[in-house]
Amino acid sequence: MRYAIFSDVHANLRAWEEALSDIRAQRVDVLVCLGDAVGYGPKPEEVLSGIRAVTKNFIIGNHEAAAAGMIDYSVFNDNAKHSTEWTKQALTAESHEFLKTAPIAIDTQDILFVHAEILEPGRFDYIDDQKKALENFTGSKHFVTFVGHTHHPKIFQLKGKRSVSEMPDQNQQLNPSCRYIINVGSVGEPRNAEDLRGVYVIYDSETLKVDFRRVAFDIEAYRAELESTTLNIKPFFLQCHDHQTAEAQLAPPFSEALSPAMEAPLISVSTLSQDAETVSLEVPSDTRKFRNSAVGKRSSVARKAVGLSLISVIVLGLLTWGVMHYIGSQVPDDSLVHSDDISTAKAEPTPPRDLSDPIPDTPQAIPAPPITKTDAPIVHDPKPNPTAIIPPPEPDPKPIVDIPPETDPTVAWWRMEPDSIGEKLIDSKNKSSLPMLAPGKTIGAIAPSALPPHDITNTAAMSLGVWVEPSPTGKFALRADRSFTCEGWFLVAKTRKAVFLAGTRSGDANDKQGWHIDIRPNGQMCFFYDNGPQIIQALSEKLPITDLKPHHFAAVWNHDASAGAGEMQLYLDGVKVKTAKVPHIKIPPTQANPFRIGAPKNPSKVALDEV
Structure with missing residues (x-):
């Protein structure tokens, strides 16, 4: 059928x-x-x-x-x-x-x-x-x-x-x-x-x-x-x-x-x-309903020819299908x-419903269980959030805290618009403005001009530029009791040295504890975590990203991805490119270093937008 x-x-x-x-x-x-x-x-x-x-x-x-x-x-x-x-x-x-x-x-x-x-x-x-x-x-x-x-x-x-x-x-x-x-x-x-x-x-x-x-x-x-x-x-x-x-x-x-x-x-x-x-599937009493539609009709001569052809090839067709069907079942993909x-991989503790039993002629109601509350990080990227109830623009389910509709989970949003850049990088939420460490240069927008999910006009991005928290506030720390997403848009040319996008670990002599997102010269992208004695990386394969074209990144920290451990998830252009587990016992309780966007040693052809 x-x-x-x-x-x-x-x-x-x-x-x-x-x-x-x-x-x-x-x-x-x-x-x-x-x-x-x-x-x-x-x-x-x-x-x-x-x-x-x-x-x-x-x-x-x-x-x-x-x-x-x-x-x-x-x-x-x-x-x-x-x-x-x-x-x-x-x-x-x-x-x-x-x-x-x-x-x-x-x-x-x-x-x-x-x-x-x-x-x-x-x-x-x-x-x-x-x-x-x-x-x-x-x-x-x-x-x-x-x-x-x-x-x-x-x-x-x-x-x-x-x-x-x-x-x-x-x-x-x-x-x-x-x-x-x-x-x-x-x-x-x-x-x-x-x-x-x-x-x-x-x-x-x-x-x-x-x-x-x-x-x-x-x-x-x-x-x-x-x-x-x-x-x-x-x-x-x-x-x-x-x-x-x-x-x-x-x-x-x-x-x-x-x-x-x-x-x-x-x-x-x-x-x-x-x-x-x-319920059971309903098959039309005349299963030829769509076969005989106006689009599918043929002339009487053509129908007779098809009938004669079918008689001559049906046995051969069945034999061919059988052979291919057998080969397909033997050859690994x-x-x-x-x-x-x-x-x-392990299934969630919730007992799965078995929907495989035959359904009687009179359909029996199967009640849907109460919805499960989950605690997954909010990801504003093309990949839909698995726990969302309405699909469209996009970004794992675990029982989470209800967020009232009027609560904005955004900790900070740096838009890189000309009026938001001066001695400080102004946060559009007025929560976390960052003092300037090195000035940048305004260029054309990287992110789309009507930025989802807010439909806000975007007119500019920032090339170079470094902005840093005055002191560690703790709000940007990778912690064992809280999830977060850091996302934005970047543009970078081929480079001979790593590009620092954002995070709390820059790699400087006195700044080697925390997390950051970087791009390697060979095209790899990394969500990097350093707890002091140990380094854990979600390091992607080589990607076509040093091409001077805008790309969207998202680094997601899911603090309760599994029992006793969180998971770093790295997305590029809506596709999950790498993950890495971090045991909770290896996560210090405080943020050692200030959060920063950009780094003084970044190459000249790099730009950021809508972080």
Whole structure:
């Protein structure tokens, strides 16, 4: 059977119509929507109605749950709250009732369909790396599970019980001796800044082939529809489109590291109602519904020719498939990238829900467990936060402290605008201004001009320049009881010496305890920690970063990544490039050195922005 599986249309009617046209041309048997048909976009009712007109297989996403009043969205960020309130008004009463009865998952034999995660679907967590994938494989025995939510298409493959690999988001032949979690991407809110087409998947359960379909849509028409509403938001792909077409002093391609502007924090007060359920797949009584559509029709002569051809090749085709299928199951996938620590990965203590049992004809309600509070650091980069309940711009779940919606977790934000630089580098939050140690030079902006997630205009960056805390305050220390993220944008040319970006350890004679982020001459990037007697590094492989093009960095310290240890996580352009564990017993309780941005020994061709 051929399935068309799509997700995260997000009220983008232009993208949905183009995707549906492409689906009809693929001669599929069943369509499955993985949720988030609404939210952020200008046409929620039209998109939802259009999807319901062609399939009964619809799973509720977190945006539908919020719009239908099934989860508390009071802690969403301003964009997300604004979008949810607007969407609630735009949907009809009948649509509201439909969403309240939509299932949380769809099960059919060896395939599971769910919006976000397998372990606790109502929590809407992210499956965005190999460790999370391994945890979720334990929650199901299905051969393949299709998910959405992150907007990033990808495939996770499980060999044996613990070996998880990430495969490219391109057409693949699945191995029947393995298991898979496949993210189908987003039709209406693409997150790849280099490719603004919507994405969905065709899966053939007989040949085990997966086809990632990419479909362009009219972005300017979408803009016009958005501007005709009172929605005051600008989707990530629209920001990318404008950035790519603008004539700027520096016009580098956006990277996936740019965080989409509409990410919402974790909802820690409620989850889906106890009526959320898993149901069986609905197969149309006439499975030729899309095979016989106008797009797929052929002339009578062509149909006769196809029939005669099928008779002559069917046996050969079956034999060929059987041989290839056998070979595929025997040959290891050496090209896959394996996780460094997957052999020691452990699932969270929460007992996984087993969704693999057959579903009876009369679906039984499977209540979603209460949402888990987590304490993950807030990452304002393209990689979505696994614990966030609303996807869009982007950045591991552990039970964390609730942050009231009015609380700003930002410790400091140095914008590098001309009016913020003088004898001090002025912090836009008025919390942590840094005295100048060496003057810098103002250049054109490195970060995008409408900076997510605040939509603030950015006009300048700073070349060279050094700013240092007057004395250690402790607020920038790497500690065993607190997480943090240090992020920003940099630009650097090829260099013969290391480049210091920011941190509390500069490497000077009397300054060798603390952490910092640096770039090595060979193109490696490092999140560096020195506790005095020992050095621990999250040191990346060689990266194409000394190219005088803007790049986004994020150094994340997750203080409770595991029992008795924290984890340093280094991101470049939204991709996690390296991690390193630091035992809590090796972390001094105080900050020895002042925090600084830049260093006197930095080469001349280096610039920073929006730190």
